[in-house]
Amino acid sequence: MMSEKKTVTLKIKRQDGPDSASYEETFTIPYRQNMNVISALMEIRRNPVNANGEKTTPVIWEMGCLEEVCGACSMVINGKPRQSCTALLDQLEQPIRLAPMTTFPVVRDLAVDRSRMFDALKKVKAWIPIDGTYDLGPGPRMPENKRQWAYELSKCMTCGVCLEACPNVNSRSEFIGPAAVSQVRLFNAHPTGAMNKEERLEGLMGDGGLANCGNSQNCVQSCPKGIPLTTSIAAMNRATSLQTFKNFFGSDH
């Protein structure tokens, strides 16, 4: 067939290193069916020539699973933070604008450093401590209906989109962000995890903790996994309110 050769135009916000200035570079690449943003970036990597025909450095980005479960490939696509692996070119308006998320420090080009999210998970102890020197045996069972809603919370992939959307997460604030708050709810709901629930709540009540939330509720609107973040936030507000009461007035359990 003699069909005209279709192309895709991408305008990419680039940055050579953490401290260098950003600039925009335009690329025009051949179109193939069912492309996603990552396959477009791979095309640029194969042939790093910009729209002016000049040879340039390949654009750097992060990826892992390519099926929207690892969260590594988040970037701002046409103004919206989302995963580049599930952003299909056919559904995007051209020119496609790619930029790194603004809440996190840029490592290079579209790759950002999401350390603040992992630090937040450590701060609130978002895990279940079961390691020891001997076999503790089977844990308590989890009711099925509870498992079902907890499963929804467990879908979080630390992608950073909710932090990007949150007006209270920025370089001026230490706020841990919505994702870690919801993880406390998840691990505190687990029958074994509940044995350490106070420790996680104390983490939430620390500096930069849950109280920094101002309820803009952008997070719940933005989460690609549809996690009920604002329900988690309010639930943890209740839990920390009760915990404060117990801490101050005393409680046997």
Add this chain to the structure above:
Amino acid sequence: MAASRDFVSRKLHSLLGVIPLGLFVIQHLTVNYFATRGPEAFNDAAHFMESLPYRYVLEIFVIFLPLLFHAIYGVYIAFQSKNNVSRYGYLRNWMFYLQRISGVVVLIFVTWHVWQTRLQAAMGAEVNYQMMVDILSNPAMMIFYIIGVLGTVFHFANGLWSFFVSWGFTVTPKSQRVMTYVTMIIFVALSVVGMRALFAFV
């Protein structure tokens, strides 16, 4: 473990916004509303408030100190956020933004209003119906008061919504939605009270 400074300050800020500041605003608007029954009724009501026992203790602990803390910490909070309504134009994000804008409006309005009334009283002026008539006879002042009262009432009503979330009363999306309606009805109701009182002085 002792609670962190962030946690204690934020919770105190939230609590003071409702108790006592929110309650004070309602009380204050109610006293002003007596103006709709004429100068006599307003002066009697204002005089009753002035003649409350241990008035200075009430003024300092129910109004001045809570307001000082809430306002200073509120400015700090307001300027810490990076508003993004142009990219995320959702209702609650707008409310979040308006909460911060109205906080600054309240700060400017209340500072001026306290200077014009309470501090003048401390310097010997008498706060009464006539004083408000004189102030509000200036159209610019009238507009300033209308904006100030509406801003304050909005800030309180919308603040009440986030208070209910911040303390964990409204957890489900449904209860939060119902609370949006309830607090907006409170906003409208208190606005009517405030506006009727203001226009009673012209």
